[in-house]
Amino acid sequence: MASPTILPPSSLFANKNCLILTPTLASAKEFTIKYSRVSNSPSISLGARSSIQLQTFAAMQEKGTSALNDDSKMKIPHVLTVAGSDSGAGAGIQADLKACAARGVYCSTVITAVTAQNTVGVQGVSNVPEDFVAEQLREELLPMAGIITPNLKETSALLDGIKLETVDDMRSAARLLHNMGPKNVLVKGGDLPDSSDAVDILFDGDNFYELRSPRIKSRNTHGTGCSLASCIAAELAKGYSMLSAVKVAKRYVETALDYSKDIVIGGGPQGPFDHLLRLKSNSRDFQRLQAFNPNDLFLYAVTDSGMNKRWGRSITDAVKAAIEGGATIVQLREKDAETRDFLESARACLKICQSHGVPLLINDRIDVALACNADGVHVGQSDMPVRVARTLLGPEKIIGVSCKTPEQAHQAWVDGADYIGCGGVFPTNTKENNTTVGLDGLKTVCMASKLPVVAIGGIGISNARDVMEIGVPNLKGVAVVSALFDRQCVLTETRKLHTILSEANVSILH
Numbered sequence: 001m002a003s004p005t006i007l008p009p010s011s012l013f014a015n016k017n018c019l020i021l022t023p024t025l026a027s028a029k030e031f032t033i034k035y036s037r038v039s040n041s042p043s044i045s046l047g048a049r050s051s052i053q054l055q056t057f058a059a060m061q062e063k064g065t066s067a068l069n070d071d072s073k074m075k076i077p078h079v080l081t082v083a084g085s086d087s088g089a090g091a092g093i094q095a096d097l098k099a100c101a102a103r104g105v106y107c108s109t110v111i112t113a114v115t116a117q118n119t120v121g122v123q124g125v126s127n128v129p130e131d132f133v134a135e136q137l138r139e140e141l142l143p144m145a146g147i148i149t150p151n152l153k154e155t156s157a158l159l160d161g162i163k164l165e166t167v168d169d170m171r172s173a174a175r176l177l178h179n180m181g182p183k184n185v186l187v188k189g190g191d192l193p194d195s196s197d198a199v200d201i202l203f204d205g206d207n208f209y210e211l212r213s214p215r216i217k218s219r220n221t222h223g224t225g226c227s228l229a230s231c232i233a234a235e236l237a238k239g240y241s242m243l244s245a246v247k248v249a250k251r252y253v254e255t256a257l258d259y260s261k262d263i264v265i266g267g268g269p270q271g272p273f274d275h276l277l278r279l280k281s282n283s284r285d286f287q288r289l290q291a292f293n294p295n296d297l298f299l300y301a302v303t304d305s306g307m308n309k310r311w312g313r314s315i316t317d318a319v320k321a322a323i324e325g326g327a328t329i330v331q332l333r334e335k336d337a338e339t340r341d342f343l344e345s346a347r348a349c350l351k352i353c354q355s356h357g358v359p360l361l362i363n364d365r366i367d368v369a370l371a372c373n374a375d376g377v378h379v380g381q382s383d384m385p386v387r388v389a390r391t392l393l394g395p396e397k398i399i400g401v402s403c404k405t406p407e408q409a410h411q412a413w414v415d416g417a418d419y420i421g422c423g424g425v426f427p428t429n430t431k432e433n434n435t436t437v438g439l440d441g442l443k444t445v446c447m448a449s450k451l452p453v454v455a456i457g458g459i460g461i462s463n464a465r466d467v468m469e470i471g472v473p474n475l476k477g478v479a480v481v482s483a484l485f486d487r488q489c490v491l492t493e494t495r496k497l498h499t500i501l502s503e504a505n506v507s508i509l510h
C-alpha cells in the first residue's frame with residue numbers, strides 16, 4: 001500500500017470532504033456520536049463512523065446538551081447520538097434509536113442534518129448549521145475516540161484514497177488510522193472482494209483481531225454501519241469492554257440482517273432491516289443476543305458416559321443432579337456414545353438445562369450441537385478449528401477451546417472463541433496422556449488470555465480453592481468431571497464444590 005497523507009484530526013471535523021461519511025449521506029455533515037455513560041466513566045462513541053471517550057461528563061453538560069442533564073437519576077445506560085435524520089428510517093438517528101432500544105439502552109438525540117430519502121436514493125439534504133453542531137461537539141474528535149468504525153470506502157477516504165483489497169491491507173490501514181489518535185479502530189470489510197466471510201479487523205494499538213462471520217445475502221442492509229456503532233456504544237454503556245462490545249454488536253447486526261432477509265420495505269435496491277427482532281421472537285436464539293456470560297463458567301460440570309454407567313444412572317439424571325447442586329454450565333462429553341443415542345440424550349439434557357437457565361455445550365461434536373440446537377460446543381486443539389466451528393454455528397453460539405499455552409490462548413481469541421479451558425491443572429485419570437500444566441501454567445495462560453478461562457484437570461473439593469486463589473481476574477471457575485460424576489451422589493458433591501468456590505470467591509474479593 002502506498003503511504004497515505006494523514007489528515008490532521010481537526011480537519012476531519014472541519015472539512016466535509018474529510019469527514020467519515022456514509023455513501024448515502026455523502027453530502028451531509030453526517031457523523032454520529034453516541035454518548036454512553038457508565039457510573040463515573042463517561043464515554044462517547046462517535047457512531048456511524050467512530051467513537052470517542054469524553055474526559056468528563058461535566059464538560060459535556062457545560063456545553064448545554066440538555067438531553068443529558070439530570071442523567072444521574074436514570075437507571076438504564078444512556079447513549080447520546082448525534083447524527084443525520086434518515087426519513088427512510090433505515091439509517092441515521094432513526095437507526096441509532098432502534099438499535100439502542102433493541103439493546104436495552106436509552107438514547108438521546110442531536111440531529112445534524114435532515115435528509116429526504118427512501119430505498120431508491122437520497123433526494124435531499126438540509127444541514128443543521130455547522131456552528132450549532134460544532135458548538136455541542138468541540139473540535140478534534142478523532143484523538144478522543146474510543147473507537148472508529150469505518151468501512152472500506154471510508155477507510156480509503158481517510159487515508160488519501162489508498163486501495164484496500166486484502167485483509168492485510170485492512171490491517172495496515174487500521175494501524176495508520178490508529179496513528180491518528182483513536183484508541184481502537186474497527187475496519188469493516190463487508191465490501192472486501194473475493195471473501196466468502198464478512199471480515200472486520202479490530203486494532204487496539206497492540207493486537208489485531210480478525211472478526212469473521214458468514215456473509216449474509218440480503219438487500220436489506222441500509223443502516224448497518226449506524227446500527228453497529230450504536231450497538232457498540234450501547235454495550236459500552238452497559239459496562240462491557242471494547243472487545244466484548246464489538247463482538248456483541250457484530251453478532252447483533254448479523255442476527256438482525258439474517259432475520260430481516262425477506263422483509264420488503266420500499267421498492268428500491270437497498271432496504272432497511274428490522275432492529276427490534278428480539279421483541280418479535282420468543283426463541284432462545286434471539287434472547288441469547290447477550291454477550292456470553294463468563295460467570296457461567298463458575299462451576300462447569302463435564303459429563304462422562306463411562307462414569308454414569310458405572311454408578312448406574314442416566315445422563316439426564318446426572319445433569320439434573322449437577323444443576324440442582326449448583327452447576328452453572330454443563331458440557332456433554334460422551335466419548336463412547338453412538339451418535340443417535342448422543343443426540344437423543346443431548347435433546348433431553350437441553351430441555352433440563354433450558355428450564356434452569358443453564359447453558360448446555362457439546363464436547364467435540366459440532367454436528368450434534370447443531371442438530372439439537374445446543375448453546376454451543378467445546379473443542380480441543382485437534383478437534384474442528386474454532387474458526388470453522390464459528391462459521392458453522394454462527395455468531396450466537398458459545399465456543400470454548402482447550403488451551404495449554406499463551407499462544408493457543410491468543411489464537412482462541414483471534415478465531416472467535418468465547419472462553420478457554422486450561423489444563424490439566426493437576427494430573428487426571430479421566431483423560432489419557434494429558435499434559436499437566438500445573439497452577440503456574442494455568443496462571444501464565446490466564447494472564448496471556450483476553451478470554452475468560454475455566455481451569456480443568458484433577459480438580460475437586462480438596463484443591464478447587466487453591467486453583468481460584470491464583471487470583472487472576474479472568475479465571476472464572478473450574479470444570480470438573482470425576483469429582484462430580486465418579487461419585488455416588490452427584491448432587492451432594494456438586495453442592496460441596498459450589499460452597500467451596502463461593503467461599504473462595506468471597507475471600508478473593510476481600
Ligand SMILES: Cc1ncc(COP(=O)(O)OP(=O)(O)O)c(N)n1
Nearest residue numbers: 364378379380381402421422456479
Ligand atoms: C472446559 C473444558 N476444557 C478442556 C476440555 C478438553 O477438551 P479436548 O482437549 O478437546 O479434550 P476432550 O475433552 O475432547 O477429550 C474440555 N472437554 N472441557
Ligand SMILES: Cc1nc(C(=O)O)sc1CCOP(=O)(O)O
Nearest residue numbers: 423424428430457458480481482
Ligand atoms: C476433559 C479434560 N480436559 C483436560 C485438559 O487438560 O484439557 S483434563 C480433562 C479431564 C478432567 O477430568 P477430571 O475433572 O476428572 O480430572
Ligand SMILES: [Mg+2]
Nearest residue numbers: 364379380383
Ligand atoms: Mg475434544
